[in-house]
Amino acid sequence: MDPGVIKSYLPLYRDALLLTLRIGWQGVLLAFIIGFLCVTAIRFKVPVVRVIVKGYIELFRNTPLLVQLFFLYFALPKIGIRLSPEFCGSLGLGLLGGAYMAETFRSGLDNIPVIQQESAESLGMNRLQAFRYVILPQAVASSVPGFLANTIFLLKETSVFSTISLMDLMFTAKDLIGMYAKTIECLTLLVVFYLIMLLPVSILGSFVERRLRHAEYGD
Amino acid sequence: MQNMGIDVLFKGRNFLRLLGGLWVAVRISLISVAISIVLGILMGMLMTLKNRPVQILCRIYLEIVRIMPQMVLLFIVYFGTTRVFGWNLSAEYAAIIVFSFWGTAEMGDLVRGSLISIPKIQYESARALGMKEGTLFRHVILPQTVRRLIPLSINLITRMIKTTSLVMMIGMVEVLKVAQQIIEANRKSSPNAAFGVFFVVFLLYFLICWPVSRAAVYLEKRWAE
Numbered sequence: 001m002d003p004g005v006i007k008s009y010l011p012l013y014r015d016a017l018l019l020t021l022r023i024g025w026q027g028v029l030l031a032f033i034i035g036f037l038c039v040t041a042i043r044f045k046v047p048v049v050r051v052i053v054k055g056y057i058e059l060f061r062n063t064p065l066l067v068q069l070f071f072l073y074f075a076l077p078k079i080g081i082r083l084s085p086e087f088c089g090s091l092g093l094g095l096l097g098g099a100y101m102a103e104t105f106r107s108g109l110d111n112i113p114v115i116q117q118e119s120a121e122s123l124g125m126n127r128l129q130a131f132r133y134v135i136l137p138q139a140v141a142s143s144v145p146g147f148l149a150n151t152i153f154l155l156k157e158t159s160v161f162s163t164i165s166l167m168d169l170m171f172t173a174k175d176l177i178g179m180y181a182k183t184i185e186c187l188t189l190l191v192v193f194y195l196i197m198l199l200p201v202s203i204l205g206s207f208v209e210r211r212l213r214h215a216e217y218g219d
Numbered sequence: 220m221q222n223m224g225i226d227v228l229f230k231g232r233n234f235l236r237l238l239g240g241l242w243v244a245v246r247i248s249l250i251s252v253a254i255s256i257v258l259g260i261l262m263g264m265l266m267t268l269k270n271r272p273v274q275i276l277c278r279i280y281l282e283i284v285r286i287m288p289q290m291v292l293l294f295i296v297y298f299g300t301t302r303v304f305g306w307n308l309s310a311e312y313a314a315i316i317v318f319s320f321w322g323t324a325e326m327g328d329l330v331r332g333s334l335i336s337i338p339k340i341q342y343e344s345a346r347a348l349g350m351k352e353g354t355l356f357r358h359v360i361l362p363q364t365v366r367r368l369i370p371l372s373i374n375l376i377t378r379m380i381k382t383t384s385l386v387m388m389i390g391m392v393e394v395l396k397v398a399q400q401i402i403e404a405n406r407k408s409s410p411n412a413a414f415g416v417f418f419v420v421f422l423l424y425f426l427i428c429w430p431v432s433r434a435a436v437y438l439e440k441r442w443a444e
Contacts, residue, residue, distance in 0.1 A: 058425075062429045066395065070395060071420075074402075075416075170290055177298060184303065190294065194288060202285065
């Protein structure tokens with residue numbers, strides 16, 4: 001292990017981390033939006049859209065991100081849709097994550113007892129009001145651990161971005177190993193930088209989970 | 220069909236080669252799942268022990284697997300350990316080591332979860348009926364644990380198959396690599412091959428993982444108490 005080498009690599013890894021984070025958070029945000037829209041379509045039984053949404057969820061939950069990215073980045077240009085690597089990354093992550101978020105959110109909604117809906121309606125709320133003020137807050141609260149787990153999963157999945165020539169952490173490590181063969185230094189930095197990125201989310205996840213358990217069962 | 224590039228797949232043995240690539244992915248995941256199930260059950264039992272150091276060690280192991288991307292683990296095993304220890308490791312062995320390492324942690328957590336989810340009253344009732352510890356475990360605890368476990372471990376198989384697509388990055392020739400080779404080889408004759416071939420790869424993965432995950436959902440619903 002050579003401290004000089006590590007010091008000279010640090011800026012490269014920092015840039016890579018920033019790139020990964022930028023694409024990562026865009027992807028996660030997109031995933032939330034897509035997931036929420038999908039669940040709304042299923043919940044309110046919007047004709048046709050509902051079937052498409054279900055197909056989309058199954059399709060993206062059952063294929064690897066790597067294949068999805070290859071399709072977005074290498075296949076779509078052949079039919080005239082050209083996307084920048086960065087946009088492909090966010091879009092791919094968003095589409096993959098949307099399917100996962102939708103599933104998590106849906107099971108959160110399904111776990112709410114029917115009586116909640118019935119009580120809200122008997123108080124004179126219409127379906128939209130019941131959803132907005134009674135069902136949604138409870139469903140979101142109980143899905144939060146799942147959302148955070150999905151976020152960690154998505155941030156981990158960013159490691160395949162190097163295949164569509166994005167200079168993320170993986171790309172930097174592989175590139176530097178290829179050029180200077182300082183394998184140990186490169187891999188150590190790789191691990192450290194992934195920890196910097198993922199440890200806070202993981203800690204937040206277990207904190208929130210504990211809080212929610214208190215909320216459910218009391219202290 | 221011509222300009223979409225699907226025709227490339229029907230030239231020569233291209234489609235068979237693609238399926239062969241897919242088999243590499245499936246083979247690695249099946250071997251890793253088999254190893255993970257055996258080791259995972261052991262680990263799950265270890266985790267239910269009331270032994271502080273064992274619990275802390277298992278916890279650390281779980282967190283490592285949960286936080287590090289599988290790709291990083293692959294790099295560490297394939298490039299890192301070979302460098303440090305100077306041994307020769309084929310990409311396939313590296314992949315199996317990494318996926319088993321990952322699967323054992325996941326499986327161990329699932330086994331622990333299903334073991335502690337069995338209500339205490341089940342143990343007490345069985346003992347009240349005069350069962351010995353062995354009989355109790357064999358006829359009361361095991362069937363219930365397995366029922367909870369099977370759907371979850373089937374899910375693990377699909378996740379493994381999906382993750383094996385990463386082995387391309389350490390130089391294994393699996394379905395995506397074969398797809399790239401086919402596209403490269405036919406660059407002149409059908410420039411649009413990328414669309415058709417990657418579309419087919421997309422579908423192939425879906426056709427393998429979807430039935431498996433449906434089976435998991437079906438079993439989960441059927442065995443739900």
